[in-house]
Amino acid sequence: MPGRGVLCLGLLLHVLRGCGSAQQPGSCPDLCKCSEPAKTVKCVNRNLTAVPPDLPPYVRNLFLTGNRLALLPPGAFPAQRLPDLSALNLSGNHLRAVEAGALALPALRQLDLSGNPLLSLSPQAFGEGGSPLEELALRGALRDHGVLLSLATMLQSGALHNLSRLELADNGLLLLPPGMFTALPALQQLDLSNNSLVGLGNVSFQGLGQLLGRNAWVCDCAIEDLVAWLKESDQVEGKEALTCAYPDKMLGKALLKINSLDLNCSVPIDLPSQLQTSYVFLGIVLALIGAIFLLVLYLNRKGIKKWMHNIRDACRDHMEGYHYRYEINADPRLTNLICSQNSCKTSRQMLGSTLLGRYKLM
Ligand SMILES: *[C@@H]1O[C@H](CO)[C@@H](O)[C@H](O)[C@H]1NC(C)=O
Ligand SMILES: *[C@@H]1O[C@H](CO)[C@@H](O)[C@H](O)[C@H]1NC(C)=O
Ligand SMILES: *[C@@H]1O[C@H](CO)[C@@H](O)[C@H](O)[C@H]1NC(C)=O
Ligand SMILES: *[C@@H]1O[C@H](CO)[C@@H](O)[C@H](O)[C@H]1NC(C)=O
Ligand SMILES: *[C@@H]1O[C@H](CO)[C@@H](O)[C@H](O)[C@H]1NC(C)=O
Ligand SMILES: *[C@@H]1O[C@H](CO)[C@@H](O)[C@H](O)[C@H]1NC(C)=O
Numbered sequence: 001m002p003g004r005g006v007l008c009l010g011l012l013l014h015v016l017r018g019c020g021s022a023q024q025p026g027s028c029p030d031l032c033k034c035s036e037p038a039k040t041v042k043c044v045n046r047n048l049t050a051v052p053p054d055l056p057p058y059v060r061n062l063f064l065t066g067n068r069l070a071l072l073p074p075g076a077f078p079a080q081r082l083p084d085l086s087a088l089n090l091s092g093n094h095l096r097a098v099e100a101g102a103l104a105l106p107a108l109r110q111l112d113l114s115g116n117p118l119l120s121l122s123p124q125a126f127g128e129g130g131s132p133l134e135e136l137a138l139r140g141a142l143r144d145h146g147v148l149l150s151l152a153t154m155l156q157s158g159a160l161h162n163l164s165r166l167e168l169a170d171n172g173l174l175l176l177p178p179g180m181f182t183a184l185p186a187l188q189q190l191d192l193s194n195n196s197l198v199g200l201g202n203v204s205f206q207g208l209g210q211l212l213g214r215n216a217w218v219c220d221c222a223i224e225d226l227v228a229w230l231k232e233s234d235q236v237e238g239k240e241a242l243t244c245a246y247p248d249k250m251l252g253k254a255l256l257k258i259n260s261l262d263l264n265c266s267v268p269i270d271l272p273s274q275l276q277t278s279y280v281f282l283g284i285v286l287a288l289i290g291a292i293f294l295l296v297l298y299l300n301r302k303g304i305k306k307w308m309h310n311i312r313d314a315c316r317d318h319m320e321g322y323h324y325r326y327e328i329n330a331d332p333r334l335t336n337l338i339c340s341q342n343s344c345k346t347s348r349q350m351l352g353s354t355l356l357g358r359y360k361l362m
Pocket of ligand 6: 247249250262263264
């Protein structure tokens, strides 16, 4: 039976090939479409629940969209088998978690994770070392605040040092973590459109070309820096169209037309000067009272003189011919110090004579 032997040999060869890491050049995963000349593989809207394990090694552009991946575990894309994979579209895959090392691909330049309801994103998703990633899209993927914080941690760690375009539109973001973009020296385009940003807090704007439209800008003091930066910058697409949403008085006002007087930012700074004003006022009132007092004294100068004379006369009358006799009882050590006009009768002669001297002076 030579036919069966050949078949067995063929099967064996097939199994051996399948076990080896080298794919058959012409092979393509089930449910996917492959084009070797275009170095492209598309597995679109196929309800795949995992990344196909047999992706051809030539792939540069991989569209794995509209499936049900749910989770990207560590090594989901085996780096050694996909050395050239540089554009990866994972949008709309119902992804909830991206674990550490899941996207550690040595040639990855573009990644689209849009439209995935992410609940967890490992800050080490791109591996321990730096990733060459240049474009990252997270449109409608950051509904969870924890994921936003993880992303900020990842960006601040410097793992995406070469990132030049970051898309964060449609995320309902209210505020951005402080310093979120500070470790992105190559960033040129930041799309923050259709969020609910109320300001940019302490985000560094340096060198960013941004898309900031369709946010509900709150035009209070916090926006002063952003307005100043917008006026200077020539990198912001459509900056003329940015308008205030709150407060009512500023509704619809273009951010570029705001001047600092509109913002009432001087209120807290005014407080000390208001205090100063009230001190000045108090001073004036006191000075007036003083002046009136002096005036009254002046007008009554004759009466006062007469009054002083009367008092002096009364005192003199009272003092003359009076014999002083004092008893000091307060301090027990002094016992009874009894003085008459010329002598004191205790052991404490010093004190007695001092007192006496004072009486004499009077
Ligand atoms: C994917 O799943 C949905 C619902 O489970 C089904 O309607 C659709 O036909 C499936 N698509 C494919 C390509 O199997
Ligand atoms: C990824 O695929 C989606 C759906 O096909 C598409 O809308 C989007 O533009 C693609 N992203 C990139 C970066 O090409
Ligand atoms: C970032 O880009 C520079 C210059 O293009 C390159 O030399 C460097 O290797 C890139 N970094 C990474 C982590 O790929
Ligand atoms: C704006 O984002 C919300 C989600 O936050 C989305 O539902 C809506 O379709 C987006 N609007 C536009 C015009 O893209
Ligand atoms: C803003 O950030 C810079 C540098 O990250 C820091 O020095 C500064 O204190 C921050 N300002 C506020 C108000 O947080
Ligand atoms: C600023 O303050 C003045 C006076 O208190 C008020 O009339 C004005 O509406 C305020 N402007 C804004 C933008 O709040």
